[in-house]
Amino acid sequence: MKLFAIALLLIAPGLIWAQSIAPNIAQGSEKVSVTKPAANKLPSGVRRSALKVVEEVTPVDEDLSVTLTEAELELAKRVHIGAIPCELGATVIITPSTKQPGFFRVQTQTASFRMHPVESRTGAIRLEDPRAGAMWLQLGNKSMLMSQKLGRRLADDCMAPDQAAMALMMKNNPLPSILDAPANSAKQ
Numbered sequence: 001m002k003l004f005a006i007a008l009l010l011i012a013p014g015l016i017w018a019q020s021i022a023p024n025i026a027q028g029s030e031k032v033s034v035t036k037p038a039a040n041k042l043p044s045g046v047r048r049s050a051l052k053v054v055e056e057v058t059p060v061d062e063d064l065s066v067t068l069t070e071a072e073l074e075l076a077k078r079v080h081i082g083a084i085p086c087e088l089g090a091t092v093i094i095t096p097s098t099k100q101p102g103f104f105r106v107q108t109q110t111a112s113f114r115m116h117p118v119e120s121r122t123g124a125i126r127l128e129d130p131r132a133g134a135m136w137l138q139l140g141n142k143s144m145l146m147s148q149k150l151g152r153r154l155a156d157d158c159m160a161p162d163q164a165a166m167a168l169m170m171k172n173n174p175l176p177s178i179l180d181a182p183a184n185s186a187k188q
Helices: 002-026 048-057 070-076 162-170
Strands: 082-084 091-096 104-107 112-118 125-129 134-138 143-147 151-159
Touching: 070 112, 104 125, 104 134, 112 134
Parallel strands: none
Antiparallel strands: 082 091, 091 104, 104 112, 112 125, 125 134, 134 143, 143 151
């Protein structure tokens, strides 16, 4: 019964669209006008909560064609997992995949991504979901979730316990500025 309800919710927008162009075709008009529902407007009779349920039970794409290198599998071992608190009360939950080693489900309150590690030149740990255009960047003192499609951060200043300790250490023991002259060259 649940699968039938889910299938009905998924095909309802297509049925509504087909009904909107049927009168024009039946009248034999040469010009067919198509009215698309607004992006933020739901089809009649469909609740936002129903769409959310469908999204939650729909599995994240599990493309088995992506193969990770040994270096990427080593990177995956260093990814912080669990619920990671972020600024503004947000939380990012990172769960390792049970089906594929090295893959993770990165989840916020509004989105879910299937990510895998990608080597970076800077040494930062970088997880990507190329299909959704999202990226998780894990630095020593904080992490952030970015949407490359939207061009903005979805979560910022996320800190696992190790990262919070590193941020505190950096605050208490700041590195010298590269603009400061070394002590021995100032005497010359």
